[in-house]
Amino acid sequence: MGIYEDLLKATGDPDGLGGIRERILAWMLPGFMDRAEVIEAATEYVEGRELLTGPQVEQLVDELWRQRLDEQKDWPERTDADKVAAAFAELDAAGIVARMNFTCCQTCGSTEIDDERPADRPSTGYVFFHSQDGERLADNPAHLFLAYGAFDIPEPEWLDGVTAIGNQVAAVLRAHDLPVTWNGSSDQRIQVGPLNWQRRLPTARQNS
Known part of the structure; x- marks a missing residue:
C-alpha cells in the first residue's frame, strides 16, 4: 500500500x-x-x-x-518537451527572446519581456508562454499557446513586424517536428499541439 x-x-x-x-x-x-x-x-x-x-x-x-x-525511464530520448526547448533555444539565439513558463499571465509577460533582452546582442522580438499555460501541460494531450511580439518597430509597420515574428516562430517550431496551428494573424496566439508533454523533472535534468 x-x-x-x-x-x-x-x-x-x-x-x-x-x-x-x-x-x-x-x-x-x-x-x-x-x-x-x-x-x-x-x-x-x-x-x-x-x-x-x-x-x-x-x-x-x-x-x-x-x-x-x-x-x-521509459521515455524516448527526445520528447515533445525537448523539441519545444530546442526550438526556443534556436529562436533565442536568432534574436527572438524566447522564454518558457514566464511570469504568471500574458499581461505580466508582455510587460516584463523587455527586461529579458540581452545587452550584448540585438533582439527583434519575443515569444513566451506563461505559468498558467504551463500548468495545462499536465494534461494529456497537452497544448501550448504562445504569445509573441516585436521590439522597436514604429506604429505604421508594427502589425507587419509582429506577423513576421509569428511566421519565424511558427517556422522554427515546425522545423523541430512540432504540430503548429496559427492563422497568420497578429492577434492570435500560436498553438502548439497536441503534445505528449514529457519534461524531465529538474533533479533528473541536473544529473543527466
Missing part, C-alpha cells in the same frame, strides 16, 4: 485528498518546479483545510515524484 492509499484510509475524504493530489500533479508534471517548490506550493494549498499535515504533504509529493522519475 502506498502513501496515497494510507492517507486515504486515514482521512476518509477521497474527494478532498484527490483534489490535493491533482493540484500536486498540476505543479509537478509540467516539469518546471523542483521538489522543494512543489512541496511549498502544496503546503500552502492545504493550509486551513485541516486534511493533511505538513509531513503528510511532503510524503505525498515524494511518492508522486518517485513515480514520475520511474516513468521517465
Whole structure:
C-alpha cells in the first residue's frame, strides 16, 4: 500500500485528498518546479483545510515524484518537451527572446519581456508562454499557446513586424517536428499541439 492509499484510509475524504493530489500533479508534471517548490506550493494549498499535515504533504509529493522519475525511464530520448526547448533555444539565439513558463499571465509577460533582452546582442522580438499555460501541460494531450511580439518597430509597420515574428516562430517550431496551428494573424496566439508533454523533472535534468 502506498502513501496515497494510507492517507486515504486515514482521512476518509477521497474527494478532498484527490483534489490535493491533482493540484500536486498540476505543479509537478509540467516539469518546471523542483521538489522543494512543489512541496511549498502544496503546503500552502492545504493550509486551513485541516486534511493533511505538513509531513503528510511532503510524503505525498515524494511518492508522486518517485513515480514520475520511474516513468521517465521509459521515455524516448527526445520528447515533445525537448523539441519545444530546442526550438526556443534556436529562436533565442536568432534574436527572438524566447522564454518558457514566464511570469504568471500574458499581461505580466508582455510587460516584463523587455527586461529579458540581452545587452550584448540585438533582439527583434519575443515569444513566451506563461505559468498558467504551463500548468495545462499536465494534461494529456497537452497544448501550448504562445504569445509573441516585436521590439522597436514604429506604429505604421508594427502589425507587419509582429506577423513576421509569428511566421519565424511558427517556422522554427515546425522545423523541430512540432504540430503548429496559427492563422497568420497578429492577434492570435500560436498553438502548439497536441503534445505528449514529457519534461524531465529538474533533479533528473541536473544529473543527466
